[in-house]
Amino acid sequence: MKNEVNRFTVRFLSRSANEGFARSAAAAFIAQLDPTLDELEDVKTAVSEAVTNAVVHGYRNKIGDITMTVKLFEGDIIEIVVSDKGCGIEDVEAARAPLFTTGGAGRSGMGFTIMDSFMDELRVRSHPGKGTTVVMKKRLNARRYK
Amino acid sequence: MKMSHTLENGTMVICLNGELDHHGAMELIGSICRAIESEVPARVCLDMSGVPFMDSSGIAVVMGTMRCAKEYSAGMRLIGVGQQPGKVLRAAGIERLMPLGQEMYI
Numbered sequence: 294m295k296n297e298v299n300r301f302t303v304r305f306l307s308r309s310a311n312e313g314f315a316r317s318a319a320a321a322f323i324a325q326l327d328p329t330l331d332e333l334e335d336v337k338t339a340v341s342e343a344v345t346n347a348v349v350h351g352y353r354n355k356i357g358d359i360t361m362t363v364k365l366f367e368g369d370i371i372e373i374v375v376s377d378k379g380c381g382i383e384d385v386e387a388a389r390a391p392l393f394t395t396g397g398a399g400r401s402g403m404g405f406t407i408m409d410s411f412m413d414e415l416r417v418r419s420h421p422g423k424g425t426t427v428v429m430k431k432r433l434n435a436r437r438y439k
Numbered sequence: 440m441k442m443s444h445t446l447e448n449g450t451m452v453i454c455l456n457g458e459l460d461h462h463g464a465m466e467l468i469g470s471i472c473r474a475i476e477s478e479v480p481a482r483v484c485l486d487m488s489g490v491p492f493m494d495s496s497g498i499a500v501v502m503g504t505m506r507c508a509k510e511y512s513a514g515m516r517l518i519g520v521g522q523q524p525g526k527v528l529r530a531a532g533i534e535r536l537m538p539l540g541q542e543m544y545i
Binding site: 309310313334335337338341342345378402403404406410411422 | 443495498532
């Protein structure tokens with residue numbers, strides 16, 4: 294693993310109003326790497342999905358803490374960790390399949406699919422009753438080929 | 440997220456304005472369906488030119504609008520899809536249902 298050069302962590306309540314805050318905060322922090330607009334939008338989208346999963350599925354009908362850490366590594370690699378202490382996921386593999394959802398009419402079941410396709414790497418660790426941690430990585434490299 | 444709609448010659452144009460995420464999606468789907476139910480248009484046109492960003496909740500809004508329009512036998516058209524919302528819709532495989540460009544037809 295390359296050396297970590299910067300990091301920030303933020304903790305907020307699982308209120309849906311914080312979905313926009315979280316993606317904007319992550320985008321503002323990685324702006325120091327001079328990402329392209331496409332890269333910035335990819336990261337915002339993935340963060341929005343991860344935080345929404347914690348709000349809707351992790352805590353369901355209650356409010357709890359969501360922690361987001363954004364790390365910057367040498368080589369323009371970013372890592373985003375979103376974790377909750379909610380109900381956890383019984384079957385992570387099934388949850389990652391397209392169209393799987395337990396969230397009702399307002400959800401499409403495409404959250405993990407979007408995270409997977411907008412980032413380079415996606416890992417999901419979950420323990421029923423203890424919570425879920427989503428780790429996403431992406432190398433920002435488009436500007437190298439300008 | 441703000442929504443407004445107009446009805447002209449049987450076509451209901453629904454304009455969305457703002458970032459579209461789970462925070463506003465549930466209420467938005469309800470508002471759109473109520474508008475379709477009360478006006479019973481022949482065609483529904485969902486104008487997304489005012490949506491600079493959406494996550495997968497936006498897919499649920501598009502599909503929910505489509506389901507509601509179908510219930511009333513109304514055709515549906517999706518217009519003004521920006522770059523980022525288009526990428527999300529493509530990642531969800533929406534192109535299997537319709538061509539994806541500035542104008543999409545369902």
